[in-house]
Amino acid sequence: MAEEGELAIEADGLVRTFGHLRALDGLSLAVRPGEILGLVGPNGAGKTTFIRTLAGLLRPTGGRVRVLGRTPGPQTAVDVGYMTQSAALYEDLPVLDNVVFFGRLFGLGGGEARARAAELLALVDLKGKERVPVRSLSGGMRQLTNLACAMVHRPRLLLLDEPTVGIDPVLRLRLWEHFAELNAAGTTILVTTHVMEEAERCHRVALIGAGRTIAVGTPAELRSAAGVSSIEEAYLVYWNRRSEGGAP
């Protein structure tokens, strides 16, 4: 993990409202370049809103956010890969065409995009499925294609929104192997998850609740500071402490 240089993600008192709902309510978080940071929190905690803000899809209502040193938007998009929660793909197009399309969209040339797509599909074990339309793929294969589309332009930062939801344990392990490989090659990863084993695989974990960061640390730090044996239990401890008014 690179410790110096600019932060990959820097959020400071981030607020985003939808009508009366405060989806982000002063969220602050710093993600260092080269780390895998897991966002853990219940449904409605603000994880997806945060990721969509980082992807430049939502403008913050208040606070400050920087992605790779810049305000999120089309200019940061070149360096950011965004894997949506459900596989957002063109169902009628073959797997390869989907990946090539997103490569072209991110500025790769035709030949380059095809070569990169072939390389990625081999990496995510979809070799031989290049010509298969997405609609005939299983849920797991769709997620793999989805991942390939998010990585096609070699982003420096990958935003993964519950990438393993609805995926069998074997495939889940394989996806995490891919994440580890990408990370070893220098990609910073921000991943949201409900699966505690996955949280354990992250370098650091941020516990999110009610649109704020409740606690940040390595999985071991979080567990020991809470005096419990799992991140799930740690979450409850930190949440209750926060409700009682004491920040961790």
Added chain:
Amino acid sequence: MSPSRIAAIALRILKQFRHDPRTIALIVIVPLLVMALVGYLIGDSGKEPLPVAVVNLDAGAGGPAGPVVLGDEIVRGLSADRAIAVRAARSAEAATERVRTGEVAGAVILPADLTRLALAGETAPIRVVVGGTDPNLQGPVLAAAARAVQRLTQRASAAIGFRAPPLAIRPVPLEGGIDLSPLDYDAPILLTFFAFFLTFLLTSVSFLRERSSGTLERLMASPASRLDVLLGYLLGFIGFAVAQALLILGYATWVLDVRIAGSIWLVLLVLVILLIGVVNLGISLSFYARNELQVVQFIPLVLIPQVFLGGLIWPVQTLWPPLRWLSQLFPLTHSTVALRDVMVGGEGFGDIAGRVLALLTFSVAMVAVGVLALRKQRA
């Protein structure tokens, strides 16, 4: 059969609608809009009279009770008719020219020997010059002439002591014009309507799918700008839209033998400019629909006012002025006139330049609206 299950299903449908106020609103608004427009257009009130040139050359003749000029009676009848506004003309040539330029919807020409022939018991021909390129104008002009003659017939015995004079109305097409079949007249309407309708359906549903599948979110998270996305869509769709229009045009010309008096390139130009706007209209409106059903419900909302008020069925000239101004905002109004002028009237670019400019304005405005609508996706 289980009444409770049937009731459960019916109740669920009602509940679903209750949670979908937009669909309910469309269910209420669309039929009311249609009925209001139909009621207005078919009814007699609130319409502007059609300008009709009238030439009274009738020299009159001596009748049983003194000199008679039947032509004056007919002119009085025409003047009393609320559906038309009489514009006196000096000669048949001048009146015909005013029809040709579109200044008047038609011309009624009462010949010099009208009264003489009628009193002699011979058929006196009243020429009604119709023409121009809008078939919707011919009916009202001929009907007004017929009403004037009928009025004369009713008054004939009292006014001139003479029973029904044998007057005949003879529609005369514009000089130099060819006898056109109804299909020749209707082809521009059908072409522009179906090109609009099919393209709107194609783009709005496709773009809705792009949104609901989440791929639009992915596009907006890429370095592509809103204009990039919109122009990419436009370029992708315009080919299909134009191909569809060409199919309609080709079938009309080769299979149905519809005549195109002017340049086919001008027809294409009008269609392409119209369809650029329609593609973007489809994209923009699909942002206000949550599902395919709502997109389909938008179709009558978008099309019916244009079809009813745009001169496709009823002439624009007779509309209540505010509605006439409104009709000038509709792309179908301009494309219908432009295509009619080219396909039926054989006119050139200079004659339809104003309409082309109006369509171009619509298309550019729709691109701008599309860019604004995409902002909803990245906000």
